[in-house]
Amino acid sequence: MSASILLVEDEPGIAEVLCDLLRAEGHEVSWAADGNQGLSLATAGTFDLLVLDVMLPGKSGYDICRGVREAGFDGGILMLTARGQVDDRVQGLRTGADDYLVKPFDPDELLARIDALLRRLRKTELTPVMTIRFGAISADFSKGEFLKDGQPLPLSAKEAELLRLLVNHRGQVVTRETILSQIWKDQPFITPRTVDVHIAWLRQKIGDQGHIVTVRGEGYRFEV
Structure with a gap:
């Protein structure tokens, strides 16, 4: 190896x-x-x-x-x-x-x-997914289409990127620092608090039932 x-x-x-x-x-x-x-x-x-x-x-x-x-x-x-x-x-x-x-x-x-x-x-290397269903949510990342109970779910570009990042690392902890570097590309004046706020918005929109798990002191983990 x-x-x-x-x-x-x-x-x-x-x-x-x-x-x-x-x-x-x-x-x-x-x-x-x-x-x-x-x-x-x-x-x-x-x-x-x-x-x-x-x-x-x-x-x-x-x-x-x-x-x-x-x-x-x-x-x-x-x-x-x-x-x-x-x-x-x-x-x-x-x-x-x-x-x-x-x-x-x-x-x-x-x-x-x-x-x-x-x-x-x-x-633990995972294949990136293009579509996924969990709970009431259907996500097609290739088309940028998101549904909740069959109805269009309006996600912002950052929320969609955040969901895709978490899904592609499903079962693994994604640190706030990794999220910032992958999604915000180290933009100035963006802090880990920005990640927490967007996670809260995403949870509210998808009606999260424990799919996005907070790992205290580290970051977040997506569970199907």
Whole structure:
């Protein structure tokens, strides 16, 4: 299961060993030696997985993780750190990491965690839908037609885009930052509160019966 991986690690010796280890498994690996370079490469590239050391020159691994998630990166993120405290692990997960491995670690465990993360990510890849029915709602995104109980349902362009984004990530949490970057394209003066307001309007129009679930502190999830 090969993947494109970015390793951000400031210790050259460790980085060389990890790059060789990952390449031996068939992965394509890029390396950044500091946080600023890591964030630049991560946001400019098309990586399947980021492996981030937490303590880095410049920006920390937490900063990179938060930055790429806000930019819409939906690949895997594995944090590496010498820290083992619960608070540090929680901070990493809250900034958008998928998994956390404390140094020193066994190389086989690193490979096993990467394989498991890649399997999970690829298993959850969903095919975008053009039409969907849920509750009293029928949506045809290709035609921009929406019905409620068979009657036309007037959705604004942003509400339609928001519904489509949630539907295409059904069963998965979509963060407010991802919604902002995908729908509002990082327009100035647009805040996460804008997302909440549009979610409320959308729920009111579709007569939501629990299809759009609020995930506290993270974002929203669409359930059929």
